[in-house]
Amino acid sequence: MTDIDRRTLLAGTAAVASIGAVMTGAAAKTMQHTPNLAGKSILITGCSSGFGRLAAEDFARKGAKVFATMRNLPRTAADELRKLAADEKLDLHVIEIDVTDDAQVSAGVAEAERIAGSAIDVLINNAGVSTAGPIEIQDMQATQLLFDTNVFGPQRLMRAVLPAMRAAKSGQIFNITSQLGRVMLPGFGQYSPTKFALEAISEQIAYELVQHNIDVTIIEPGGYPTAIWANANALTQQLLDRADAKHLDGYAAMVEQLRARGNNGGDTDPMDVPNAIAEIIAMPPGTRPLRKPVHPGPKPQLAINKVCAEVQVGWLGASPYGPWIKAVHNV
Structure with a gap:
């Protein structure tokens, strides 16, 4: 029970942290948004754009050793990150990982651990995809893609990093879900089901890892203007084009809206998510929250949480x- 007692001893630190959380003014804002990540090794999936790309750049600038992973190398996004690292002398390394590929996950994590010289300190499971439309029209191709990326991908990464984390008796895992991992929005295809599954996996493994001094936090973003919308629109149009009329005919109005849908996500600042993650990384071990809703607007999942x-x-x-x-x- 030594590891659990350690968290009890940190209760006083948690109280101090809660006092800091209610601070106002410039000092509090500076504390919230400029955490020191020096000495941390951080592996992030899905760094070609969106939250992953922003986090990779920001965390490297905050002093972390960052492993920015993405699929389909070579690609422009990887070249841009390598140039940024060279220009700004950042400890940022681009590694190819397709989260749906067992071999790439194993090899990519092993390479990151080799460069770090030890276990990875922080894993951020950020890579994700989405399609839209009623569940009935989600064929197995779409369903398998979403579950393989959004659920099995994080599971692959966690299994890859955990042996070394457990040996080190420390570590952090962030799984990025969604508000829609707790509340239902009709017409969002298999996105909510996959994020619901990731919520459950994350909470269960959080309990199991207490004995190993490894923290797990679920990040629940609302809508943000990232590339996931354009990618989802493209995947949705492909799904609609191959769907059978016997399925489409039951949802004529919804399908019409889907065919006309453009990019979305609002005018919120995607940096909210890396900022929230950085603040949690900087918290004392054993005091970090299980869930962190992130959005300046309504957070309908709070009551459920x-x-x-x-x-x-x-x-x-x-x-x-x-x-x-x-x-x-x-x-």
Whole structure:
């Protein structure tokens, strides 16, 4: 129980952190957005664009050793990151990893650990895809792509990094889900089902890793204007083009809207997500939140998150699993 007792001892640190969270003014803003990541090795998936690309650049500038991974090398995004690293003398390394490829995941993580000279400190499972449309028209090609990328991909990466993390008795894992991993929006295809699955995997493994001093945080973004929208639109149009009329005919109005849909995501700042992750990385081990909703607008999942935490603690808090459950929920 030594590892669980360690979290109990950190309760005082958590209280200090909570006081800091209510600070206002320029000092608090500086603390929130300029954490020192020096000495951290961070592996990020899906770095060709969006949250992954922004995080790779920002974390390297904050002093981390960053492994920016992406698929389909060579590609322009990789060349741009390598040039940035050379120009700014950043400790940033581009590694090819397609999260749907077992061999690439194993080889990519091994290469990152070789360069780092030790276990990876932080894994950020960011790579993801989406399609839209009613569930009925989601054929197995679309369904398998989303589950292979959004669910099996993070599982592959976690299994690859965890042996070394456990040996080091430290580490952090971030899994990026979505508001739609907790609430349902009709017409979003298999996106919500995959993010629901990743939420469950993340929470379960968070409990199991308490004994190894490894923290897990689920990042739940709302809508942001990243490349996932354009990519989703392209995949959705391909799905509609190959769908059978017997499935499409039941959703004429929705299909018409999907065919006319353009890019989306609003005018929010995608840097909100890397900023939130950096702040959590800088927190003391054992005090980090299980879930972090990120969006300047409404966060409809907050009530669900609250009641789920209460149920978990109420159901298992007095069981043999209680110390793990309470450690994860900081109670």
